[in-house]
Amino acid sequence: MLRLNLRDKNTLLRTSFLSELGPTAMASMLEIANISSYEARDVLFREGEPADCFYTVLSGYVRLYRLNKDGREADIRICGPGDIFAECLLTLGDTYLYNAQAAENVTLARFDLGRVRQLAEQEKDVAKAIMRSLSDHLRGTMDCIANDRLQTAPQRVAHYLLTHCGAEEGPGSVRLPFQKSLLAGMLGLAPEALSRAFSSLRKVGVTVRGRTIQISDISALKQI
Amino acid sequence: MLRLNLRDKNTLLRTSFLSELGPTAMASMLEIANISSYEARDVLFREGEPADCFYTVLSGYVRLYRLNKDGREADIRICGPGDIFAECLLTLGDTYLYNAQAAENVTLARFDLGRVRQLAEQEKDVAKAIMRSLSDHLRGTMDCIANDRLQTAPQRVAHYLLTHCGAEEGPGSVRLPFQKSLLAGMLGLAPEALSRAFSSLRKVGVTVRGRTIQISDISALKQI
DNA sequence: CGATTCGTTGAGAGTCGTCAACGGAGGTGG
DNA sequence: CCACCTCCGTTGACGACTCTCAACGAATCG
Numbered sequence: 001m002l003r004l005n006l007r008d009k010n011t012l013l014r015t016s017f018l019s020e021l022g023p024t025a026m027a028s029m030l031e032i033a034n035i036s037s038y039e040a041r042d043v044l045f046r047e048g049e050p051a052d053c054f055y056t057v058l059s060g061y062v063r064l065y066r067l068n069k070d071g072r073e074a075d076i077r078i079c080g081p082g083d084i085f086a087e088c089l090l091t092l093g094d095t096y097l098y099n100a101q102a103a104e105n106v107t108l109a110r111f112d113l114g115r116v117r118q119l120a121e122q123e124k125d126v127a128k129a130i131m132r133s134l135s136d137h138l139r140g141t142m143d144c145i146a147n148d149r150l151q152t153a154p155q156r157v158a159h160y161l162l163t164h165c166g167a168e169e170g171p172g173s174v175r176l177p178f179q180k181s182l183l184a185g186m187l188g189l190a191p192e193a194l195s196r197a198f199s200s201l202r203k204v205g206v207t208v209r210g211r212t213i214q215i216s217d218i219s220a221l222k223q224i
Numbered sequence: 225m226l227r228l229n230l231r232d233k234n235t236l237l238r239t240s241f242l243s244e245l246g247p248t249a250m251a252s253m254l255e256i257a258n259i260s261s262y263e264a265r266d267v268l269f270r271e272g273e274p275a276d277c278f279y280t281v282l283s284g285y286v287r288l289y290r291l292n293k294d295g296r297e298a299d300i301r302i303c304g305p306g307d308i309f310a311e312c313l314l315t316l317g318d319t320y321l322y323n324a325q326a327a328e329n330v331t332l333a334r335f336d337l338g339r340v341r342q343l344a345e346q347e348k349d350v351a352k353a354i355m356r357s358l359s360d361h362l363r364g365t366m367d368c369i370a371n372d373r374l375q376t377a378p379q380r381v382a383h384y385l386l387t388h389c390g391a392e393e394g395p396g397s398v399r400l401p402f403q404k405s406l407l408a409g410m411l412g413l414a415p416e417a418l419s420r421a422f423s424s425l426r427k428v429g430v431t432v433r434g435r436t437i438q439i440s441d442i443s444a445l446k447q448i
Numbered sequence: 449c450g451a452t453t454c455g456t457t458g459a460g461a462g463t464c465g466t467c468a469a470c471g472g473a474g475g476t477g478g
Numbered sequence: 479c480c481a482c483c484t485c486c487g488t489t490g491a492c493g494a495c496t497c498t499c500a501a502c503g504a505a506t507c508g
Contacts, residue, residue: 066370066374067374068374068375072374074369074370074373074374075373076366076369076370077366088358088359088362088363089359090355090359091352091355091356091359092359092360092363097363097366098366098370120355121348124345124351127348127351127352127355128315128351130355131314131315131351131354131355131358132315134312134355134358134359134362135312135313135314135315135316135358136316137362138312138358138361138362138365139312139316139321141362141365141366141369142300142301142321142322142365144369145298145300145365145368145369145372145412146290146298146300146322148369148372148373148412149298149299149372149412150290150291150292150296150298151292152462152463152464153463153464179486179487180486180487181486181487188369188372188373189464189465190464190465190466191486191487191488192464192465192466192487192488192489193463193464193465194487195487195488195489196464196488196489198488199488199489210473376494376495376496377495377496403454403455404454404455405454405455413496413497414496414497414498415454415455415456416455416456416457416496416497416498417495417496417497418455419455419456419457420456420457420496422456423456423457434505
């Protein structure tokens with residue numbers, strides 16, 4: 001466990017979970033928070049292990065994934081700074097539902113499930129924050145299913161670019177905050193499939209150089 | 225709007241949402257409940273429409289689905305008796321996130337979002353029930369993503385059969401509560417793919433006749 | 449009994465995963 | 479500063495899987 005430095009503290013306070021709490025609830029959550037760091041590829045926990053905490057990412061990225069019985073992995077979610085995960089265990093059960101691995105060096109805030117449950121009983125703000133967080137995740141996860149089932153690989157990539165370039169038309173660009181293999185898993189693709197999807201998007205004006213991606217015409221990309 | 229008959233009322237009371245409420249909260253929810261019926265293929269609401277209610281299924285089945293811009297449909301969830309849907313709008317927003325269609329004749333209970341929000345402020349039980357419901361859905365939806373990404377069509381069917389036959393080994397049987405085309409959508413498959421998956425499971429002792437499915441050896445099915 | 453819907457089967461095409469080889473980037477150590 | 483190494487990303491070849499379209503048979507409902 002480490003001390004909470006200024007930048008991490010700001011990230012934590014701007015989290016959707018904490019940002020809308022009243023002063024007393026906020027103070028209680030900060031008091032409960034438990035900072036820890038992991039190195040790239042460290043496993044935070046495995047599916048089925050007894051669960052005592054949920055997490056907020058302060059820096060870096062974390063993979064949540066499952067294994068099939070052949071050992072093949074499938075990502076369920078990629079969590080970045082400000083994201084919260086495993087909070088559904090507040091009401092569900094006492095074992096983790098998936099594996100979690102640090103995709104790079106990460107710092108996390110851990111919150112004891114029991115203490116937050118208790119806090120939610122006393123502080124209406126905390127209960128509301130939990131509901132908001134759960135709703136957000138549910139929405140995002142349903143979006144993911146719909147995208148998986150409706151879109152091909154190039155369409156998924158186009159969709160990702162369009163939601164991360166910040167513009168509606170004209171040219172734009174995206175800087176990936178992580179490795180491409182992570183983006184592949186996030187979109188439910190093998191790394192090779194992501195690579196081929198980028199290639200196929202060249203003809204609509206998408207240029208990839210390392211982690212920076214140029215889009216010559218956002219409107220054209222929407223037609224994919 | 226119709227009167228609440230005895231069987232529907234029992235279904236409603238046994239819902240995970242209502243069953244654990246205290247007497248006053250339960251009474252308030254029953255008072256808010258608004259019963260309505262739809263015929264097969266009726267559309268309850270469309271994605272993007274202003275939302276005023278969330279729903280509980282009392283009888284029949286409801287499809288939640290999205291459209292891509294070519295008009296192709298993909299099911300996100302199939303809801304049966306006791307299931308609740310669109311409750312994430314309690315905290316999220318004021319438009320529906322997907323289309324909902326009656327897969328057969330259905331009766332539903334509708335709950336006004338605003339009034340339940342208000343109730344959740346006063347009654348801790350209601351807030352807890354919302355959290356539990358959201359957590360359950362989030363878990364189920366994440367399971368769905370993992371299954372989509374890790375399993376082939378025969379594996380998905382086998383998994384469905386194993387979780388619905390109620391036994392751990394030996395022979396077993398499943399009676400589908402709905403049409404096969406609904407099961408196909410639920411598993412993220414075209415109806416033809418479901419049919420072929422059943423065919424391929426014949427060699428491990430799965431026999432299909434109409435809606436009843438015989439399994440000669442459950443342990444063998446687990447090896448798929 | 450006729451009509452419509454549902455389910456199955458076949459053929460074909462498209463998409464994506466896997467395996468393998470190659471090239472480049474970044475980091476380490478000499 | 480360079481040589482080397484490892485990891486990441488790309489590309490090609492191949493195969494498995496599943497969607498689509500079409501036709502046929504079965505079941506259901508009036």
